[in-house]
Amino acid sequence: MPSLSEAFRGHPVYLHHKHLDFTTLQEQLPDSYAWTQPDADHAAHYYHLTSYPSNDHNDDTKGVPVIDLNHPNAPNLIGHACKTWGVFQVVNHGIPMNLFTDIQRACLALFSLPLHQKLKAARSPDGVSGYGRARISSFFPKLMWSECFTILDSPLNLFLQLWPQDYDKYCEIVMEYEAAMKKLAAKLMCLVLASLGISKEDIKWAGPPGDFSGACAALHLNSYPSCPDPDRAMGLAAHTDSTLLTILHQNNVSGLQVLKDGEGWEAVPPLPGGLVINVGDLLHILSNGLYPSVLHRVQVNRSRQRFSVAYLYGPPTNVEISPNAKLVGPSRPALYRSVTWNEYLGTKAKHFNKALSVVRISSSVNGLFDLKEDQNNDF
């Protein structure tokens, strides 16, 4: 089976911009990072930075759903959240609080290293793991106010380059975190599938015990340093993840926003001990468009560094994912052709937010119109 690290071999992304040393950029926002012009009337619509209104309401009854995984009705609540939002937060998920403290400590240690040290683990243009900018940077003329480490399976090789003497200090934490996420992701998959009326037995790659042990995943550690001019900067531009599910832990600094159909950008406030679950493009395909992948972005702020840890979870890279037979019928034909995660990552590397429409069979043939996808095409 090709590994995730082979997915980009044919689609190298050259991120040849120089600056990454945010510690030297604290006085004034360099033009290369300015997504909006000062005083420009058109600023509000520049690069869709705020082309949808932001909903800053503090109404607890609205906003991204928070779901207690121990709730007897959890599958239905999850199904409703996936259908209407493409994102939800979970509590009572069984991950001990100290694991979050530990992984956030690892983030602080990693991102606090001097730039020349971090660059020893720099990601190669056709590679997946290592230090650098988000791969999506190559689709934008401006730089994002963030840096990241991507880890596939063991962090050992990466950490050996960063801490030749002390490499095992954080290895254990990362491995423990990945193991906990793998277990939680399998549980979430069962709940999501149940909400679609699909059983584990319908998903061959889930394996006979139905533990999804063949799943593939990447751990993506993000840092968003404090920014001298946050209104003109962009932490991470609007994108969907190519995954089945993404499980995200954020430190106690806000910044994540999701696009809600017809309502605009909604903040996803950090919840102590909570985890954000995003529907990714592969679940969008598997659910035949019933659970749309969520467009999300990150805004930065003037005073506090934000860290997030994304567990990007998908099937074995060579398994064909297609709309599940139980969700396809005369009244709802298959909207997507089948793709492997490996192939889809290549499509995403080439077409970015248009990747879903590239694998779409044909909206006009089916007489159906997928609003969400059309929004994505604007980016």
Ligand SMILES: C=C1C[C@]23C[C@@]1(O)CC[C@H]2[C@@]12CCC[C@@](C)(C(=O)O1)[C@H]2[C@@H]3C(=O)O
């Ligand atoms: C498995 C993966 C998904 C991802 C590409 C990657 O190989 C590792 C990084 C992931 C990430 C995180 C930030 C947003 C994103 C679109 C990107 O550029 O890198 C996702 C990729 C994805 O989901 O397609």
Ligand SMILES: O=C(O)CCC(=O)C(=O)O
């Ligand atoms: O930092 C965040 O909250 C979001 C990160 C993200 O979207 C990603 O890593 O894919």
Ligand SMILES: [Fe+2]
């Ligand atoms: Fe994301």
